[in-house]
Amino acid sequence: MTDTPKGLSRNVANYGDRDFALYLRRSFAASMGYSRQALEKPVVGIADTASDYNNCHRSVPELKDAVKRGVMMAGALPLAFPTVSLCEPSLTPTSMHYRNLMALDTEAMLSAQPMDAAVLIGGCDKTVPAQLMAAASADIPCVMLVTGPMLAQRFEGERLAACTDCRRYWARYRAGDVSADRIGEIEGKLATTAGTCGVMGTASTMACIAATLGFMPLMAASAPAVHADRLRLAEEAGATAVRLIANPIRPSQLITAKSVENALRVLLALGGSTNALVHLTAIAGRAGVTVDLKRLDALSEETPVLVDLKPTGDGYMEDFHAAGGMVALLRELRDLLHLDTIDLHGRTLAEQIDAGTPFVDRTYIRARAEPVSPVGGLVSLFGTLAPDGAILKRSAATPALFETEARCLVFDGLADLAARIDSDDLDVTPQDILILKNTGPLTPAGMPEAGYLPIPKKLARAGVKDMVRMSDCRMSGTAFGTIVLHITPEAAAGGPLGLVETGDRVRLSVKDRRLDLLVEEAELARRRAAWTPPARPRRGWDRLVFDQVLQATEGADLAFLRPDGE
Template sequence: MPKKPAVPHTDPTGLKKNLTSYGDNEFSLFLRKAFIKGAGYTDAALDRPVIGIANTGSAYNPCHGNMAQLMEAVKRGIMLAGGLPMDFPTISIHESFSFPTSMYLRNLMAMDTEEMIRAQPMDAVVLIGGCDKTVPAQLMGAASAGIPAIELITGSMLTGSHRSERVGACTDCRRYWGKYRAQEIDDQEISDVNQQLVASVGTCSVMGTASTMACIAEALGMTIPGGATPPAVTADRMRIAELTGAQAVRMAKEHLTIDKILTADAFENAMRVLLAIGGSTNGIVHLAAIAGRVGLDIDLKALDRMGRETPVLLDLKPSGQHYMEDFHKAGGMATLLRQLRPLLKLNALTVTGRTLGEEIELAGPGFAQEVVKSIGSPIYPQGGIAVLYGNLAPGGAIIKQSAAHPDLMEHEGRAVVFENAADLAARIDTDDLDVNKDDVLVLKNIGPKGAPGMPEAGYIPIPRKLAVQGVKDIVRISDGRMSGTAFGTIVLHVTPESAIGGPLAHVKNGDRIRLSVKDREISLLVPKAELKKRALENPAVPPTAERGYQKLFLDTVTQADKGVDFDFMRAAQTKGSTPR
């Protein structure tokens, strides 16, 4: 059948969009043009499609340290394609420079991004982000704003070298810090390695949350093909930036809005990729938040079913051995998607206007490489993440099974309980801590409301008395998160969290806990009657605040399974779960 002619888009465009309210639209446009001409613009320039560029450059954010070069390349691409580039600042969040935690500020950045898109005239927007929370925040904000949008990843850092050993942030940061805590290396060596872990600007060089979100953004169809993997300080990254600017103009002209890309099929593809790359557990929370903005829910049980048939194919730290620059040299996401093709929804639309299947075809046949394995010969037989349920986590919990110790995947042990992060810091390294290698460390009150902000404190350190004995892993459980660069047998995102009265709140020292990844179980071996008694004796008092952003956060933030977004920011109409 012949295609129906496209319905022309008749909404205001260019500088006529989002006019300031003066009661006279013609005067509003007249005044707007007068002021912008003060910056030297001509009428010919102002008649072009306006492409906004979200500028997240910040001295506090070395992950975005290439922002000036990226902006130049994006603007070049926009102008070559006949558009007018207009950059504007938004909040920028870096993991190591955000108190109390970056997750606490993600929703604020999403709101900032959305409102700046809504407030200012633009026909499309280029979102430049890279550090862990910036990409999800931008996708959340753009999803709610609804205009054509395209993500540009800042790119990963280069790797360094310590005494002839290749190192990179931040899996190696944690590995060397573990050696230092165990007194295997001295003050001088930990200082030396600190100089080498981050060899350039850019995001973490392993499959942490930043790299995970880069790959997820491409899997969702939100980046130029090949946009996930080029390192920050390479010509490849600059070329991707130029192409991104040019594509933004095409999207504006074709009115290719974000809702046409962020579909249920796109989220299913993203979930497949998350599992296949051994991606960060944080990816689940962020996907749930982005999906919520377009009226979808991430079904954790469906994710787990997908995980049983989606193996880990990417040999990257912390689940494997390589780094992001190796993944890029191996062909990047095209190499991975080619292997995953039988499991993907190939008709999902991308920012190019072509489907994911068409983009895989255009990428060509591939070449010999060692970083991406075949489905027939994976590095791990199931997806990197498993979803657990039980009386300790009625709403679910997760474990990064590809980075866990195989001997601890089926385990029962005695609970050693820490009431909060301060209690952990005060006692974890004391000589009189009653703990052995078969115990289960439990950390409470680091969930969305409890901390607040669900910090990455779930990577509970090995108690010093065990570390010096050579213990490298121990089962750990919390309602918080951990960095995607971390590793170990660690149960996270226990839902509901302890601060609102979840079962985790009622765990006591000496209780027995059973972990069975095979059976997808995390259970507290305490009778129901005893748990009910404990709940009545110690009722939860959810934290509150008197004013400001903290009050907004504590009053409205959702649990991990809903993305830790604000309840009022989710789409009013729920379209269902993904995958369907």
């Protein structure tokens, strides 16, 4: 029995003469200045997501150099390769529309190029889930290295960091409480260092989930982007990848039913991003693990919110890290976790927790007896408006709105929303429910973070801070409000959401976990008969997404990328 090829001998092209193909590969590699000794070493690939369009990845070149240092010190050859890089503010219609493209690109490069293990450098919201989806599908040993969160900026007596503070100040600007000059001044103070958003938004939530799944050390989830620790973690990632060549632990060993449930517990305890649920569902789905919204809801009733960070609390990611980070949080959750899951070193979760520092700052990581909330941050909703489910982040919502029955004001898409939301003639009251449809994964909108519908300007100026808002799209992990998201099936898939009209009555009951459209079935049948499905895009990525994308409850992945290809 022959040994599995290593290094440049892996994945050799087939020209009918394998030895010639390897000879050709080495000769071309030599043109880049590598010695024969270097080319005979095992190879660690480094997914390089640096991009001038991606501010969250500003530090990637420096991290890549540190990873290379770790790889070479451990005796292997580091080879970096570029992949798609996604930055939410830089993409249209939204970065979510291209998450699966990045996952497909990364999976192909992990599988096609010669490497024995890989380090995946990500950070901005959709990059980490895309890379973990790719890792699950390629199933080669992979280490996750996140860029880390930015530091908050001290400015005139308060701290600021993207993007919760962006939204807070913009809401005040819309309400007329902040001047144009002031909002312009604040713009330059919201993101002042390298790194991802400095709050418990999607990027930070996904970093914590990646650590919980075992793809990186626990404290690597929160170390700030600009700290020297982040570079040491990069060096360690390189060394870990080399160790995995001789002692492989594959993504399929890390992404299990138990580790996914642990990740759900962490998501709930963090008061984390609703987006993370879609991403974790997609990651788990690549490994054949199903995330059940009803199981999530049961976990939410048992799992308290323990982390007091924006957007649901007061602190920033640097505070969470200094307070003990993931080690301290998991110690508090210990009796709720499956402690026999493993990390890339083969250590159980129990061993990882025990190896961490015992320090905890209760300002930001609460004790179980004194939680931020006695129940988890997310709830699942089902009913005649959401037969397959929807999500509400109760930790960021207004409890007085949890039980609401009201007429709805419907916007048929983003263009309709933009055209009418700030009109002084808009027929709206603070008691109404705002509904946005035709913005799910099947649509040209690409399931954007538009679920945080703005408060109509005339209501904002009157002091209204929150309203019930509903949609088939997402909201930023940095946002807040009483917002129902991911209504499934989406409107464009023929779901009941597509039949809702302005003036209909809708009932939200967090207590009963219900979301119901209060319209007679005969009237719905009439509307259903008149409904027409959206047009199929003509070509390209949009066409592929339309043909293959799944609903939010299945992670909005592409069907043919799942394990069974369906």
